Amino acid sequence: MFAKTPSAILAGLWGALLLLGAGTAHAEYPLNLMKGVTEISNKVYDLHMLIFWICVVACVLVFAVLIYSIFTHRKSKGAEPADFHESTTVEIIWTTIPFLVLVAMAVPATTTLLALEDTRDSDMSIQVTGYQWKWKYDYLDEDISFFSVLTTPREQIEGTEPKSENYLMEVDNPVVVPINKKIRFLITSNDVIHSWWVPDLGWKQDAVPGFINDAWTELTEPGTYRGKCAELCGKDHGFMPIVLIAKTQEDYDAWVDEQKGAAAAAADAATQTLTMDELMARGESAYNTNCAACHQANGQGIPGVFPAIAGGPIATGDIAKHIDIGVNGVPGTAMQAFGEQLSAVDLAAVITYQRNAFGNDTGDMVQPADITAAK
Ligand SMILES: [Cu+2]
Numbered sequence: 001m002f003a004k005t006p007s008a009i010l011a012g013l014w015g016a017l018l019l020l021g022a023g024t025a026h027a028e029y030p031l032n033l034m035k036g037v038t039e040i041s042n043k044v045y046d047l048h049m050l051i052f053w054i055c056v057v058a059c060v061l062v063f064a065v066l067i068y069s070i071f072t073h074r075k076s077k078g079a080e081p082a083d084f085h086e087s088t089t090v091e092i093i094w095t096t097i098p099f100l101v102l103v104a105m106a107v108p109a110t111t112t113l114l115a116l117e118d119t120r121d122s123d124m125s126i127q128v129t130g131y132q133w134k135w136k137y138d139y140l141d142e143d144i145s146f147f148s149v150l151t152t153p154r155e156q157i158e159g160t161e162p163k164s165e166n167y168l169m170e171v172d173n174p175v176v177v178p179i180n181k182k183i184r185f186l187i188t189s190n191d192v193i194h195s196w197w198v199p200d201l202g203w204k205q206d207a208v209p210g211f212i213n214d215a216w217t218e219l220t221e222p223g224t225y226r227g228k229c230a231e232l233c234g235k236d237h238g239f240m241p242i243v244l245i246a247k248t249q250e251d252y253d254a255w256v257d258e259q260k261g262a263a264a265a266a267a268d269a270a271t272q273t274l275t276m277d278e279l280m281a282r283g284e285s286a287y288n289t290n291c292a293a294c295h296q297a298n299g300q301g302i303p304g305v306f307p308a309i310a311g312g313p314i315a316t317g318d319i320a321k322h323i324d325i326g327v328n329g330v331p332g333t334a335m336q337a338f339g340e341q342l343s344a345v346d347l348a349a350v351i352t353y354q355r356n357a358f359g360n361d362t363g364d365m366v367q368p369a370d371i372t373a374a375k
Contacts, residue, residue, distance in 0.1 A: 092307060124139070126177070135242060148174065150345065174245045185205070193208050195207060196230075286349055291350065319366070327374045
């Protein structure tokens with residue numbers, strides 16, 4: 001049906017691409033760098049445009065001279081090549097001009113880079129830690145600390161439900177900051193290399209285990225800014241988005257109070273005794289958010305990589321060992337220490353759930369106090 005020469009195939013592919021391009025809205029795929037919403041991101045954009053136009057001018061000039069020379073001095077017109085060697089004038093010219101162009105580019109580039117890296121005199125600091133596959137935020141001045149996990153339901157990911165507007169770009173606990181404050185981010189990782197990237201801020205920063213990188217931003221407009229992990233960090237790399245919400249100082253203060261209230265309530269809840277139904281309901285949702293990425297929603301795991309919880313020797317065996325793995329993880333494996341990630345209530349519930357779901361029927365209940373004791 002089709003001519004199978006390489007050029008015909010290439011032409012076909014090119015045609016298909018053009019068709020695709022024509023069929024999709026241009027606004028969704030802007031060709032240029034985005035401007036972002038901060039002073040720095042605009043500086044980065046301006047720098048990018050400046051360098052771009054310098055390149056355009058250089059390109060036009062060089063090709064103009066080249067094409068003109070080839071055309072006017074071609075052999076068929078009887079052009080005689082010059083036969084001089086080592087023209088000092090030419091050498092000086094072709095060294096000086098590029099040198100000046102490079103200096104003209106280096107000055108604004110360095111200025112922008114220095115401004116981008118200057119985290120001094122910040123008003124507040126947030127430590128950002130990458131985990132497989134979620135982010136943790138510690139507000140160093142406020143004693144607030146939480147994990148931020150993807151909330152897109154598995155059904156949407158597996159395609160059995162239509163995808164929502166913020167598909168794979170939504171989390172349970174967004175990182176909240178006040179506007180008109182210089183915020184310093186200290187970025188690191190707990191396991192592998194991740195990268196914290198919110199395009200509207202104009203930068204991304206690697207999160208490297210054992211290192212602390214810093215970066216800063218100052219937002220002027222309240223709003224929601226979304227981003228994602230930008231370093232290939234394993235199986236669920238595409239499933240650890242970032243949601244940054246900028247609020248007015250007043251709203252931010254209210255949010256801080258709310259967070260402190262929630263922390264107190266969690267401490268309170270850790271002393272309660274829950275019923276089996278309560279534990280199972282809470283456990284199911286905690287399992288789907290925190291464990292299903294590896295052990296799978298049906299508890300079957302992925303053979304050879306993530307052990308099955310259904311009928312598993314730990315989940316149906318020694319309860320103390322199960323709690324220990326939940327709290328302390330298995331060092332050196334992808335099984336993290338959830339003791340510091342989940343509240344005592346959630347961890348008690350998730351372990352109860354694992355022992356009584358997927359056909360496991362130990363009938364065991366784990367209470368928050370058991371978790372606190374194991375920590
Ligand atoms: Cu990552």
